[in-house]
Amino acid sequence: MKLNIALLAGDGIGPEVIDQAVKVSDAIAKKFNHEINWKPALTGAAAIDAVGEPYPDETHEICASSDAVLFGAIGHPRFDNDPSAKVRPEQGLLKMRKKLGLFANVRPTFTFPSLLDKSPLKRERIEGTDLVFLRELTGGIYFGEKGRREEGETAFDNCVYTRAEVQRLAKKGFELAMTRGKKLCCVDKANVLETSRLWRETVQAMEKDYPEVEVSYEFVDAVAMRLVQWPNSYDVLITENLFGDILTDEASVISGSMGLMPSASLGAEIGLFEPIHGSYPQATGLNIANPMATVLSAAMMFENFGLQAEGKAIRDAVNEALNKGIVTEDLADGGKAYGTSEVGDWLAENI
Amino acid sequence: MKLNIALLAGDGIGPEVIDQAVKVSDAIAKKFNHEINWKPALTGAAAIDAVGEPYPDETHEICASSDAVLFGAIGHPRFDNDPSAKVRPEQGLLKMRKKLGLFANVRPTFTFPSLLDKSPLKRERIEGTDLVFLRELTGGIYFGEKGRREEGETAFDNCVYTRAEVQRLAKKGFELAMTRGKKLCCVDKANVLETSRLWRETVQAMEKDYPEVEVSYEFVDAVAMRLVQWPNSYDVLITENLFGDILTDEASVISGSMGLMPSASLGAEIGLFEPIHGSYPQATGLNIANPMATVLSAAMMFENFGLQAEGKAIRDAVNEALNKGIVTEDLADGGKAYGTSEVGDWLAENI
Ligand SMILES: CC(C)[C@H](C(=O)O)[C@@H](O)C(=O)O
Ligand SMILES: CC(C)[C@H](C(=O)O)[C@@H](O)C(=O)O
Numbered sequence: 001m002k003l004n005i006a007l008l009a010g011d012g013i014g015p016e017v018i019d020q021a022v023k024v025s026d027a028i029a030k031k032f033n034h035e036i037n038w039k040p041a042l043t044g045a046a047a048i049d050a051v052g053e054p055y056p057d058e059t060h061e062i063c064a065s066s067d068a069v070l071f072g073a074i075g076h077p078r079f080d081n082d083p084s085a086k087v088r089p090e091q092g093l094l095k096m097r098k099k100l101g102l103f104a105n106v107r108p109t110f111t112f113p114s115l116l117d118k119s120p121l122k123r124e125r126i127e128g129t130d131l132v133f134l135r136e137l138t139g140g141i142y143f144g145e146k147g148r149r150e151e152g153e154t155a156f157d158n159c160v161y162t163r164a165e166v167q168r169l170a171k172k173g174f175e176l177a178m179t180r181g182k183k184l185c186c187v188d189k190a191n192v193l194e195t196s197r198l199w200r201e202t203v204q205a206m207e208k209d210y211p212e213v214e215v216s217y218e219f220v221d222a223v224a225m226r227l228v229q230w231p232n233s234y235d236v237l238i239t240e241n242l243f244g245d246i247l248t249d250e251a252s253v254i255s256g257s258m259g260l261m262p263s264a265s266l267g268a269e270i271g272l273f274e275p276i277h278g279s280y281p282q283a284t285g286l287n288i289a290n291p292m293a294t295v296l297s298a299a300m301m302f303e304n305f306g307l308q309a310e311g312k313a314i315r316d317a318v319n320e321a322l323n324k325g326i327v328t329e330d331l332a333d334g335g336k337a338y339g340t341s342e343v344g345d346w347l348a349e350n351i
Numbered sequence: 352m353k354l355n356i357a358l359l360a361g362d363g364i365g366p367e368v369i370d371q372a373v374k375v376s377d378a379i380a381k382k383f384n385h386e387i388n389w390k391p392a393l394t395g396a397a398a399i400d401a402v403g404e405p406y407p408d409e410t411h412e413i414c415a416s417s418d419a420v421l422f423g424a425i426g427h428p429r430f431d432n433d434p435s436a437k438v439r440p441e442q443g444l445l446k447m448r449k450k451l452g453l454f455a456n457v458r459p460t461f462t463f464p465s466l467l468d469k470s471p472l473k474r475e476r477i478e479g480t481d482l483v484f485l486r487e488l489t490g491g492i493y494f495g496e497k498g499r500r501e502e503g504e505t506a507f508d509n510c511v512y513t514r515a516e517v518q519r520l521a522k523k524g525f526e527l528a529m530t531r532g533k534k535l536c537c538v539d540k541a542n543v544l545e546t547s548r549l550w551r552e553t554v555q556a557m558e559k560d561y562p563e564v565e566v567s568y569e570f571v572d573a574v575a576m577r578l579v580q581w582p583n584s585y586d587v588l589i590t591e592n593l594f595g596d597i598l599t600d601e602a603s604v605i606s607g608s609m610g611l612m613p614s615a616s617l618g619a620e621i622g623l624f625e626p627i628h629g630s631y632p633q634a635t636g637l638n639i640a641n642p643m644a645t646v647l648s649a650a651m652m653f654e655n656f657g658l659q660a661e662g663k664a665i666r667d668a669v670n671e672a673l674n675k676g677i678v679t680e681d682l683a684d685g686g687k688a689y690g691t692s693e694v695g696d697w698l699a700e701n702i
Contacts, residue, residue, distance in 0.1 A: 088542060090542045090543065094543070120472050120473060120476045120579050120580050121471050121472060121473070121579075122471060122472070122473055125471045141492075141510060141543075141544065142543055144507070146544065146545040146546075147545055148545065148549075150513075152514075153513055153514045153515075154511065154512070154513045154514075154549075155511070155512055155545045155546045155548065155549035156495070156509060156510060156511045156512075156545065156546065157509075157510045157544045157545050157546050158507060158508075158509050158510070159492065159507060159508045159509070159510065160505065160506070160507045161505070161506055161507075162501075162504055162505045162506075163503075163504045163505075164504075189593070189596075191439060191441045192441065192445070192492075192493055193492065193497065193508045194497040194498055194499065194506045194507065194508050195497075195506045195507065195508050197506065198499075198505075198506035220596075220597055221596050221597050221600040221601075222600070224575070224597045224598070224600050224601040225600050225601060225603065225604045227601075228471050228472075228579055228601065228604050228605060229471050229604055242540070243597075245540075245571075245572050246571055246572050246575045246594075246597055247575070249572040249573070249575050249576050250572075250575040250576060250578075250579060250601065252576065253576045253579050253580055254579060
């Protein structure tokens with residue numbers, strides 16, 4: 001296969017972890033006879049510094065004309081705690097999601113047996129957890145009209161959803177459930193919100209097309225509880241943008257393997273793959289960041305191209321590295337800690 | 352003191368647990384020489400059945416003319432999973448909050464040493480947790496304009512906040528922090544929402560009036576994570592209505608003592624006190640529901656009248672019951688389980 005991959009390293013540790021994913025992907029290409037054409041582009045604070053824009057048109061062109069985007073991390077402390085900042089890295093992220101049509105954010109939460117004890121939850125609560133959130137990513141309150149009235153004294157954000165938006169996300173959810181445990185949970189706040197009632201009625205109407213899938217409906221506050229109590233009771237969960245933002249982050253810490261969690265954001269045409277962790281500015285350039293989540297994001301990328309064996313080869317290498325203790329300091333537990341690039345090298349060599 | 356207390360038992364186990372809180376409060380009145388005039392009124396599914404309305408005007412009149420409201424629980428399964436139901440118990444709850452002006456929901460999460468092992472979190476994560484959420488309760492997306500357009504194909508919910516609404520909630524937060532650990536965390540999504548930017552700038556402007564309070568600002572998704580990782584790092588948290596709904600429920604399960612958590616909803620004139628648990632329809636009438644959260648809600652009520660010794664007497668009795676194992680089956684752990692009313696009797700006798 002010939003693959004054009006846009007490479008958005010971003011800020012902080014982004015460039016370092018992306019480098020390792022490139023190494024590993026190149027090793028995969030060599031072994032399985034693919035050709036990857038990497039196309040680096042600017043984003044985040046790095047892009048603001050260079051051209052005054054977190055998601056420049058040039059970057060968009062590169063992404064839109066590629067087969068996929070591999071993304072590091074964005075965000076920089078100098079943009080935090082300043083609600084009035086005119087240009088923020090996050091705006092680039094939102095613009096990118098919207099312009100590339102990345103409507104489905106796929107966020108798995110699973111456990112690695114060797115890392116179970118890192119979880120803040122007791123072992124019996126977390127063992128066997130293997131769930132996936134599908135978060136709607138281009139609608140809702142993130143993208144509705146927002147602004148001020150009464151000379152700035154009143155602020156508003158509008159949450160809007162169309163039935164078609166719910167359907168295309170829910171369809172992915174049903175299809176994903178069919179390939180897994182055949183359970184789908186629709187997370188909403190239908191006892192209060194009209195948008196949630198639209199979500200619920202739309203999903204209810206789709207149930208008959210997937211008779212094998214067992215569908216449940218839960219309020220977002222109830223799910224926030226059950227994720228901590230019995231995370232292993234879930235399979236696939238679908239939800240709207242803001243609920244998904246909160247719940248996927250909550251879910252990410254329960255496994256104890258947050259530094260290892262990959263994600264995908266899928267559109268009709270193109271997919272973007274990135275680790276769920278942030279840009280950890282304080283670790284920048286120290287060669288200590290854990291590259292495994294980014295490497296596993298590359299695995300999701302190959303799988304999304306239908307290249308299952310390639311994805312599995314990466315996952316196997318990561319599992320072997322974990323078992324052999326070829327890990328960065330966050331997982332070293334008093335043992336030897338390898339550098340970011342050493343872990344990347346080891347993984348590439350063991351593909 | 353002469354106290355007029357509206358008594359809203361509600362649905363499911365509501366009446367049973369309310370009965371125990373009345374017993375205990377009456378014992379307090381006797382011991383400390385107060386006079387309590389209980390004024391029962393209908394609410395929830397019970398009110399819908401009786402008069403077709405979850406929060407009838409008559410009930411409102413009784414509440415508005417009382418010094419406080421003691422509330423059980425509402426909700427009934429026959430109203431769930433029916434997004435099109437015209438009258439829902441929850442509407443009564445929202446109408447009550449709005450009409451009584453209950454703008455500040457106070458939700459403590461604390462641990463009982465004897466119950467630490469009930470937590471889904473590891474002991475070292477949860478030990479020492481003692482935090483309070485102040486959730487804004489009469490604004491935001493709960494009460495903004497909502498509806499459908501394009502023949503029902505598009506749904507919307509508007510989130511609106513005024514600076515004055517933020518100020519009065521934040522003021523309570525700063526004041527509460529001054530009586531406790533002097534730490535205040537403002538939870539928002541200021542990187543995306545205009546309403547959150549209003550929250551953040553308003554709280555920032557108030558900081559100078561409380562120089563002793565250490566204020567932090569965290570995104571809602573980050574708080575959803577840290578609550579599971581290090582709940583004991585928080586003191587007072589303030590947040591808007593929907594974020595508060597999700598996060599207070601998440602926080603409630605980390606302690607392992609959910610069945611014991613009380614809450615208050617305060618307005619300028621009147622306060623409402625209720626357990627955070629639901630109406631557990633399946634336990635109705637079985638005399639097995641744990642009444643302690645409702646009893647502790649009565650303690651919060653006395654304290655809100657400035658009657659600290661009365662509140663403490665209730666808390667001491669609950670602690671003693673826990674230590675002695677005078678508990679319902681949810682806490683019995685293989686030992687003897689007492690009935691709802693037996694626990695209430697014991698507490699009343701030991702005031
Ligand atoms: C940075 C922020 C705008 C973003 C979001 O809220 O979507 C982030 O939290 C995420 O989940 O990717
Ligand atoms: C029942 C529902 C409307 C309510 C809310 O969302 O406020 C409940 O979840 C709560 O937190 O009191």
